[in-house]
Structures are given as C-alpha cells and as structure tokens.
Amino acid sequence: MNVTKQMVLVLTVVGVISSLLMAASDTLTRPLIEQHKREELQQAIFEVLPEAKECERDGGQECKNIGTDELRVYKGLNAANEIAGYAFVAEGPGFQGTIQMMIGISPDLSQLFSMKVLAQVETPGLGARIAEETDKKDFFEQFAGLQAQGMDSVSAGSQKYQGQPTTAEIPNFIQSVKNETPDEPNEIQAITGATISSKAVVSIINQSLFKLRQIIQ
Amino acid sequence: MTTIILAILSMGGMCALLSFLLAGADKKLRVEQDPRVEKVLAALPGVNCGGCGFPGCSAFAEHVVAGDARINGCAPGGQATAEKIAAIMGVEVGSMEKQVAVVLCHGGTKEAARSAVYNGVKTCRAAMFIGGGGKLCYYGCMGYGDCVTVCPFDAIAMNDNLLPVVDPQKCTACGKCVEACPRHLIELHPINHTMFVFCKSQDKGPAVKKACSVGCIACRVCVKNSPIENGIVMNGNLASIDHAICPPSDIVVEKCPMKTIQIVKYDLK
Amino acid sequence: MIIVIRIIANSLFNSVGNIMELKTFKHGIHPEYYKELTQDLATVPMPLPKQIIIPLQQHIGVPCQPAVQVKDEVRVGDIVGNSEAFVSSPVHTSMSGVVKKVEPYPHPGGAMVNSVIIEANEQDQSFPPKKEQREAASYSAEDIRTAVRKAGLVGLGGAGFPTHVKLTPPKDKPIDTVVINAAECEPYLTSDHRMILEQPEEVIYGTQLIMKAVGAKKGYIGIEANKPNALEILRPLLSAADQIELLALEVKYPQGAEKMLIKAAVNREVPAGGLPMDVGVNVNNVTGAVAVAKAVRDGLPVLERIVTVTGKGIREPKNVLVRVGTPIKEVIEFCGGFTPSARKIILGGPMMGIAQTTLDVPVIKATGGILILTDEEISELKPHTCIHCGKCVHACPMGLIPSKLGALVERELYEKLPEYNVNDCMECGCCVYVCPAKRPMVHWIKVGKAVLRSRKK
Amino acid sequence: MEEQLFVISSAPHVNSEETIPKIMYTVVLALIPAMLCAVIFFGFRAVLLIATCVIACVLTEYVFQRTRKKDVTITDGSAIITGILLALVLPPKLSLLSAVLGSVVAIALGKQVFGGLGHNIFNPALVGRAFLQATYPVAMTTWVKPFFYVGSPDAISTATPLALMKFESQATAYWKLLIGYSGGCLGETSALALLLGGAYLLYKECIEWRIPAAYLGTVFILGSVFWLADSSKYPDPIFQLFAGGLMLGAWFMATDMVTSPVTPLGCWIFGIGVGIMVIIIRLFGGLPEGVMYSILMMNAITPLLNRYTKPKVFGSRKGGE
C-alpha cells in the first residue's frame, strides 16, 4: 500500500470511528444535558419569583422566552395559573467582566421580588460578594421587595465605570448608596470596597428594566 | 440517526480531504535534509515543549546534528533519549580510552612565592592582566579557579592550597577546563599516563627557585635517570616526558630535587 | 600658602573660563585633581644611576632586536635595539657604559620583556649640545619623519605609538589639523605642565614641525583651564602667521583622550573604531612635540624625560628629569622614599596607570608619572552587584553601557559583548570611578576584549 | 620595604566617595518629612506600621541571605527603604500582621528570589503592596480620616480624594492635598513633604531627574488634555498631580534605580509610559488610582528599554556601525 493511500485511509477511518463514537455519546447525553439546562433555568425562575409554581411554557417543554434575544423574559404563573410576575435575565459589564443575573419582578413592574446572580467574574471577596452568601446581610437579599419605580429621575451620567454607556434617558429605577444606610424604598447599600461592582449591578438592572417596560407595555 | 450520519460524513470528509492535502504536500514539498535529523527527531519525545532552548523538537534535532546542541538537552526525554541520540550521532562512549584532565602545576599558596597583593577581579583570566594575580611565577597556576567554574561536571575543585584537583571519576574529558586555563596548565591524558612534570615554567633555574619550591629548575637529573633513552628530555628550561615511550619510574620521582615530577594514582571504580 | 593662592586663582580662572565657554566633550567625570602637589615644583635633574635597563619594546608594534651584545661598550645615544618593521621604533641607551646582560626583565606593562642592561662607565654622560634653530618650514616632511624615526620617538602621552608612523598619513586621508595634547587630564600628573612652563619655545617649534610633516594648515594646543600659567606663557610666543591657536579646555576627565580632545577642539567625531586621521586630525602629546623639536633640530633621541613623582605615599613629591632606563626604585629614593603607609605603586596616573609589583622596573619613554598611593586610599575590592544607578552610563564618554559590559563578562556571556560595542571602550575608567557599587568594569572589559580577540583567531 | 608586598589592581586606582549605603541612607533621610507627616496625621499607628514593616523587611532579608549562605547586607539600607516605603503605601488601619505579610512578600518574592539588591525586576515595596491589595482587597481600600486618633471613634472612615472624585465627583481642596489633610495611604497624602524629600534627592543626585520630570510632566499634560476636553467629566491636572500616590511614586518609587532604566532615553520613555498608564487607569479603569500598577508594569519592560535605548556610541554614524 502506498503511503498516500495509507495516510488518507488511516486518518479517515479514525475520523469516521471517532465521529461515530461522539455522535453516539451525544445521542445518549444530549437529552440529559438539555434537561439539566431546563431545570436550571426553571429553578432560577422559580427562585426569583417566590410565588410562581409554573411558568408559561413553550410547547409544553421549556419556559417560554416572551422577550427578545437581548432581554430574555419569562412569565411566572402561580398556583392559580395567574401571572405571578416576570423573571428576566439582565446582563452587562461589571468590574472585570460580564455580570449575568436573573431577576424577578411583580406583574405591574413596580417591585423586585428577588435577584440571583447567574454568572460573574468579579474579584473574590470583593466584587464577587454581589453573589456570595456571607454571614452578614447578603448583598442580593437587599433586592427582595425593592421598589423599582425611581424616586427621582436624576441622570445617571456621572457614573464613571466603563463599558456600556449609561445614557441619560434611562431613569434610576433603583439606586445604590455608599457608606450610609439606604432610606428610600428604591435604594440599596453598596458593598464596601466594591462600589464599582455594586453600581454595575444597579445600572444593569436599570437598563434591563427600561427595556423590559418597552417589551411588556 | 441523521445526526450520526451527518457527523460521520462531515468528519470523514474533512479527514479525507486534509489527509489528501497533507499527502500531496508531503510529496511536493518535501525538503531533503540530513537523514540523521529524522532519526534524532524520531528518538525525541516530540513534546515540542521548547524546554531545550530551541523552538521545538525538530529544531533541536537539527541543532544536535549540526553539533551545537547538547545531546542531553531534552528534559522530557531524559537519559534514555540522550543515549539514543548519542548512538545515532556516533558518539561512542565506551570504545575510547578514558582520558582525564591533569593540572600541570603544583605551586599552590604554600609553594609559590607572592609578588604582590592582588586586588582585582578574582578570575584567572582577569588576573592575567594584572601582574598574574600576584604570584611571582609567570607560568604557574593563579588559583582563581576558572577551570573549576567552567567544568560542567563538577569534576574540579580547589583544594586548601588553592590548587585545582580533578576528580578522575567525574571528569569526562570534555576539555572545557583546558580551554579555560589562561596559563595552559591543563592537559587531557589517557589514564595510563601517570607520571608528569608538574611545572610549566620556562624560566632559568635561579628564577624558578626564587618563585616556587616545586618548580622545574632544569637540573637534568630526570633526563639522566630516564628509564628509557629519550623518555625524558629537556624542552628549553623544562623537562618533558614522552608518554608514548616512557613508563612511570619511581627513581625519577625520587631523584627530582624539587619534587616536580610525580606519579598520580587513579582510583577508579 | 602658595598652593592656597593657586587654588583660588585657579577657581577664579575657571569661572572666567566658564564665561568664555571652555571647549569640551559630553559626559566624563570630575575627579579630585591633586595637581597642587607638584605643579609649581620646577623640574630637578636626577643624579645618574649606576645601571640602566633599556627594554627592547617601549612602543606599540614590533619589538626591537638587540643591536648590541653583552660586554659591548656603548655611548649615550647609541642605538641598542632596532627593527626593520615600519611600525616599530629604535631604542637608544641613555648612558655610556657596558652592556651587562640582554635578558627578560620586568617591564612597566606587567610582563617580562627582553631588555638591555647597561652599567655606566667613566665615559662622557652628557648629550650633544643644542644646535642652531632653523625655520620649521625649511625642513621637508621627509626630513622630519626620518629624524623622528631615527630618534626613536613614540607617543609620550602614554600609548607609545611610534611617532613617525603617525607623521606619515596615508594619501587618501589628508590631515588638515594638528592638535597638541596638553590637557593632562589625569589627576596628579604635572610633567606636561612643567614641560610647557620650562620649554615653551620648543613646544611651539615642535608643533610647527609636526604641522609641516603632515601638511596641516591649522594647529591647536589644547590645555585644560586649570593651567592658566601655561596658557599665559605660550600666548605671547604665538604670532598670527603661525596658524596655531591656544585652546582653553574645561577641566574634565578624560579631556586628554584624543577622541575627546578632537571633539572639543574642532568638533569632529572620530568614527567608532577609527583613528584621528579619519577626520583629518593628528594628535600629539606636548612632551612629544618638544621631543620632535629636539630630534629634528639636534638629532637628539628620547634619552630623558620629566617624571612627576607624587602621591601621599612619597615623602617629597617632585618633578624629576630622569634618564630613560632608570629603575624606579632610584627615582623614589631620590624623592625621599616612601612614607610608611605607601602600598601601591602606579606608573602613570591614577585613572589609567599600571600598578607595579616590583620597584625594579625602569622608567621608559612614555612614563609620565610615578604615583604612590597609601593604605587609606586603596579600597579593598568587594564589588557589589550593579544597582543600575546609571551613573556609569552618564559618565562614559564613549556612550557605552559599562554596567552591562561588566555584568556580561562577569557571567561569561562574551558573545553578547559586541552588541554592546565593547571594542569602543577606551578603558578611561570613568565608569569605575563613579560606580557606587565599586564594580571593576574596566578590568572586566579588558578580559572581555581579550576573549573576543582570542575567539576571532 | 622589600618584605612588604604592594597592592596591584586594574586601573582606575581611585574611586568616588559614593557608596550604596550612602545613597540608601540619603533616601531614608529624604523620607523623613513624609514619615513625620504620617505620624502627625495618623498618630502612633503610623509609627507602629513603619516600624513593623522595616523590621519585617530587614529580618526577611537576613533570613534569606543566611539560608542562601550569602553575605548578609542588611546594613546597606535598601531593605530599610523597602520597609519604609511599603509602610508609607499602606492604609493606616491595616493590621500589623498583614503588614508583616506584605513585607515578607516584598523582600522574598520581590527581591531575594531574583538574587537580591540590584537583580530584582520589580519594585519590591510595590510588589508587597500589590500582593496585599490582591490578598486583602477590603482592608487595603479602607481609609480613615486624618487625626482619627483624637476625634470621636465613629465616622472615622472616609475615602481617598481620588475615590471621591471618581465615584462621587467630589473634589478635594488643593490645600488639603498639599499638606495631606485627606484620607489615603500613610505617606502619600502630603504632597509638600514629598516634594521636599524629592528636592533633597535631586540635590544629592540620588535620583535620575528625567524620571520624575517625564512622569509628572506626562500626567500634567494628559490631565490637561482630558480636562480641557470635558472638564465636567475629568478632574483638573493640578488635582491629578497632587492627589493619590503620584508624588510618592514619582519621587521615590519610579526612581528606584534598580528597577528603572539606566539609559537617558530609557528614563524618558519609562517616565512617560508610567504617566500614560496612570492616566488611563485613573480615568478609564475600574480603580481610582494607578500609580502602583503603572510603575510595576513599566518595571517589567525596563530590561527591554535598556536594551533598545542604548545611547549613541561616540563616533557612530546613524544607526550604529
């Protein structure tokens, strides 16, 4: 057998066999993996929508995205199959990289139910405290019951962290304060030493809320 | 099922295409080179780690064949690879008679007179510029150990007398020290050469006597007592042993008034 | 007292000089000068020694072959060693006597050099009398060169390059300028200074002869501004027609290095690896110029020279007129001997001179000074690692990175040296002087150059 | 006479008076005003921190050199400087244990693993600080007001002028910046004391003037450009110069001879590079201050600068031989 033929043959046979194996393994595992994904999403939705028992489904399988590709929104349904609130995925730049959160909001979009960080790469012990559970009051717990109306409409233009521009049109639905206890119903306290991450969270949520209102209304 | 078929088709297709290309390229673009490069390359682990200091195994192989890379330079390959390469390169280790470096000066601090206090860079090379490092003898060991630093096998050490001593066990006769010694005091000799004139001074007797208590004063006693005719001859002001014909001789050693001629004993296991 | 006034006068002159913009080069250093030890001491002739040692190599180039044999009788000025080679220079005996030995003998350079040892006898020990001075222009260039070669003249600024070679510029490198090097930038040394003060006319005459020999239209005599009296004494002797100009140079080491001097005088840069003639300049030491004058006019070889014997280690610092070949031991004894703390004998100045192991070495043609340093002045060599302060980089007149050169040699990475232009180093020592880590860069550089040279072979 | 041997060595046979310890102790002297200000503003705490760092640095150096069987050179003053400078760039309330950790890292990882004084690539004090910053990010960004030790125990925590500017758009008065009446690291607050020390170092020729000149100049010019472009968004250049660690960095840290270039052109580029980096980090980065990171980053390219900014060799025509 000449070398050329051997080369083609060996590589092709190896390729065929391995693709066969991979495809077989894929066929076996794909349903499981997809199920994990679904469950994960569902779990997150139910976690941020405490009253929801069910979500609006997409052909009976997945929770249906009623939003856009940019802002995924899911409708939560309570035991009575009435709307229990919306869960949406807010995403934007933090101190180091992208922060991704699942947020639950009341059906009239006035009050946050809960916030859960899905992904973040902030500094552990610092920015990462937006997601970490600590012995002190957790940062994310502050979002439960937070008013999302905006008490004033001061522009957010002075915020200097980088990345997504906070355009002046976006109202401060919620706000963060530093070194003092929040006294307005739409305020949360920033994490000491991680103001940047805290403000990023607030700003991402504000932007998403802005878009959410456009979608829902 | 379609997935599996598609997967097989696309993967198989890509493999076939690429291997075809590679095969074609191999025919058309093959570059002739020293066949030993291929062999060395085959002996290497092929990790392409770059740890040898060359960019990749093939580069290392080329340099080995070209002779400017250490044969044992491949860390992942370890000793075994080094041996294989040695075999390919024809560096026959066992067949050659073992040689050992010999330092031909016995004028350490105790024996050699000083001319000045040397306050310069403490290497032999540097001392050469500045009055020979403060020893009166212009030919002897300066004792700053360039040979010691240069030996890749830790085979030379300085003794208390500030003379370098070669460990015959460790010495591989690589010749690094021979090159390093600015006074050309070190020579490589087969281990069956055991009797040496441990002096390189070309000075006349009185000058040598002043400079060193073990220097060759050209008294010709050894020549007279040579065990074989012309076994030891005078080379200028220095006795010279012709190792090819002259066996070691206790009498010569005994008669040398300066104890310049000595017989070394190699203790090799 | 006088010294104090001198210093004040000097500093006054310096400030005047600053206003006048003294000529100089970039970088360099300002070491302590210690010239006041000897600069006002008139030269005193030394009694004749009993025995002289004439090394057969006192120049750069091919060594001489002995022209005499043991037991030969020689007269002052006789040639005792000669060579056919062009780049070489004959040696003469500076005394009448009998050749005792011809054998290797310690040389100021540090090695053993074949030397002719002559014991003085009762013969006449004086030199031929001074002859009538002719117009410099009346000699032909060839006459001057022949006379210079015959007289065994070599550069007296320290390097000892045969002068007749320098006076024979190749056709394609015409010389338009002669610079007489009277900078004497080495601390301590004052022999050039005394030479100007004591024989100013000869300085001018020698300069004229050199200009004639190389066909230069313009001459400069460069003197560091710390020798105002030398400038004063020469100024009235110069006429406009001579085309010779006096230059007051900033007091900075190494102002006397020829490349730096040329930069200061005519603002030309000798190319790296090149020679002054590459920029049309010829540089000669001032004592050398005087020697040229005497060689051409009187046929007088270099038989004696002014040697500054100085330093804290000598009892009576002096400028001494010494016959070439005199062992330095006798010169030192003539100056009252050592003080108890004398520890280091240097032939030449403190920046470039060579430390000696023995007092047997003779004074040679290029020996301008004998410096004796004491215990307190010599620091124990304990080089620290380089702290990258960059002081050496700022000091180096050649624009090198001495710290790197030193470190490369220290780690034996010789192959990287050319990238850092090691061969452009002139071993002036500025870098070592300023180094707070006391690193012996010059020593390393010497080693590095030698290794590169031996590798090239 | 005959018996005594002469000393021989290579030329030159004389040296200047300057030595490494002399330079180092001059720097210590130049740091005294800054240390005094630290003690005045932050009280006994400052003394404690400085002493802890110096002792820890010197001890680490001693232990390291002993274990490596090298000459112990703790008296040359370089470890003392590292200790002082490290202390001066720590927040006043940092725990002493953390300070010790920083000091050990500074000397061990910042200096001795490279072979000790002269061989280190990065500024040891800043290595120590960067390590602490990454190790205890919260403690390293918790500041107290000056004179906290006389005031009431509450409301002592504050922010640095740069953080105030960046996150709250609040300016701090120039006089406060000059004398150091603001939050910040121990030794960075008082620009005046640092200028004094810097001037002394310049006078003593212990530092290369090109580095602070290029550094401060670049910050000033770039600061002006941004300020002129949008003064509502960017602080003014004077503020840029006097706030934060810039003065301390420019006079005492960027000028560390071991970790800065030796060539004149290299020094200019080094200074300009640090300046650009500081402005980028301050104006566009996540952090309010970038002096430390900018110096460390330029330290890293110092070997390259030395290599590619060789001075022109005397007599070389354009582009070398």
Place this chain on the structure above:
Amino acid sequence: MAEKAVQQTTGIPFLHELKRGVWLENPVFRQILGTCPTLAVTNTVKNSLGIGLATSFVLITSSLIVSLIRKLVPGQVRIATFTVIIAAFVTIADQFLAAMFPAISKSLGPFVPLIVVNCIILGRHEAFASKNPVKASLVDAIVMSCGFITTVVCLGIVRELLGSGSILGIQILGEWFKPWVVMILPAGAFLSLGIGLGLMNHLARKKA
C-alpha cells in the same frame, strides 16, 4: 527509557514506575507540561480533582488506542490522527460530565475541552504510546496521570487552604485566618506553582 520500561513493566514492580511518574519525570514539575490547567483550575481541591481525573481518563484511553494503532499511522498524519482520537475522548468526557455532574462541569469551564491540547497527552503519545506496546503504554499513561493528579491536587490544597481557609469546602483554618484572596487569582496560581517548582528542585538537589 522505552525499552527499559518494557522490561520493567514485566519485571520491576509497578511502584518504581509510579515513582517515575510522580517524582522523577513528573509531567508538570519536571517536564513543564500541562501547565495551563495546572494553573487555571487548581483554585479549589474539587476542581483539581475534576480536571485531574478527566485528563487521566483521556490520557489512559487515548494512549490505549494510539498504542494499538501505532504501526498503522504514517508520520505525516500522526499529529492529526492523535488529536482526533484525543478530541473524541474529550468530547465524550465532556458530555458525560455535563450530563452526570453538571456542577463540576460548570466550574471546570472551558478547561475540559482544552484537555484536547493539553501538552501532556500529546507529549506522552509522541514520546511513548506511539512507540510502545499496549501494556507498557497503559502503565506509562497511568503513572503519568498519577503524577498529574498528585501535582494538581497538591496545588489545589495549597491554594484553597490559603485562598479560602478551607479544603474541599470544609473550613480548616479558623476565624483568625483572613483568606488570601490572591491565591485564587491568576497571580497566586503562578506564584504558588513557581514556588512549588523551586521547592521540588531544592528537594531533588538535596537528595542527589
């Protein structure tokens, strides 16, 4: 080494081989291979174990195959063939993890796919499996895996202990210990591996 190893696998105890993999020719410390995962995913012991086991799985299985077909593969397509085999196993491992242990799969992030190009695997194939019979190759793959796992787990222990005060998520160091955040950051990874390497060399030199 190759021939010797063949003899050794039959004659000399497995322990000796193990020593070779874990100490004498430790892939990370001695051969400086597979440094990327060693640095990237050793911030906790759990991750270290995960990447170690996943890599070992791929190394052992693919070594087996490579050794089996070693005589058939022509030189020019060797790398391509080997990588395809490795990729197949990695894909399978990845799918398996994602299906069975979604949590671990998530925290190992993109480093499971990068096992494909982990230099250790291709390195052992080129150096060993492609030249040796099946049994010897298997032994080699196993001991090298042990070496890799030991190294990453050691590093994981150090980093998790100092970086979070815990091991395998169990708090070890008490309240007094303030975790060194740096240890779980990139810088800490480089520093600890560098220091580890230094210690290792030091010990080895002392022994010698």
Place this chain on the structure above:
Amino acid sequence: MKYLTIFISASVVNNFVLSYFLGICPFIGVSNKIDSAIGMGMAVTFVMSLTACISWLINHFVLIGLNLPFLEYAAFILVIASLVQLVEMFIKKTAPALYQALGIYLPLITTNCAILGLALLGVLREYTLVENLFFGVGAGVGFTLALIIMAGIREELELADVPVSLQGAGITLITAGLLALSFMGFAGII
C-alpha cells in the same frame, strides 16, 4: 470602535497568558531569548489569525449548519493542526528564510491550548467573522507582548544571582505571577 475594543481587550486587558492561562507551556519554553520570542510571537499571531477565520467558517458551515455542536473540538483541532502543518511545509519549501524566522515555531503552536482556546472562545462569544479576526489578532499580539516582556526579563535574569532551584521555569513562573499582579491594574478598563 467595537473592533478596537475587542483588540485591546484580547491583547492587554484579558491577556491570554496572564489572565486566561492559555499557552503557558510555550510561554515558559520559548521566552528565554528576545529573538526567539519575537519569532514565536509572530508565528502565533499568524496562526491565531488563521484559526480565527477557519474556526468561524467551520462553526458556521459545519457545526451550526449541520447541527453537530459536539464535533466542535475534534473538527477545530483537526483542521487547525493539519492546516498549520501544511503552511509549515509550504514555507519551508518556498521561503527558507521565512521558515528560519517563523516556521520553526509552527510545530510548537499546533498543539497549544491558546489556539484551541481562541477558537472555542470565539464561538462562545458569538463574534462575527470580522470580530473574530480582530479577536484572533489581538490575542496573538497579546501573547507576543507577554512573551517579549518575559524574554526581556529573562535575558536580564541571566545576569542575576537567582537561587539554583528557581532558575529556569521557577523564576519564570514567579515573574509571571508578579506580571499578572501588575496587569490587574487594567481591571475594569474594558
């Protein structure tokens, strides 16, 4: 602007070597001389640009087009490895000078995790073809930058008195650690 952001992010802020831990083996292996660092860097940049294009094409036309996501690793590495090998053979034959400068580094690169990392990250971030190209070039430049800086430092360290046990990879890793510490200053810029 978007392209610039991607480029700067990949080259400096999120440097492959210093913050993603990709391509560490060659980073340690080939950073001992500046000259080889430059050669290697250019070769990596070249291969990364190539990879960025190819991986995008494969991803879009094979993996997504035929819905075979699980072939990702195998297909990428197969194609990259073979193509680099082809390129190497090609320049070795046609441009020996270029081969001496760049080609010799190519075999080192094929099986390096930075390349596959690039391909996978590009897919993950759903870049367009042009964006992916900028990402690839940026990552290559960043790798080169880190390599050259490290080579400069290591050439300097040749003159230093590093403890024997740390010489080589040890001190390189520690230096990389300190470099990573200082690169943290870029956090939040992009």
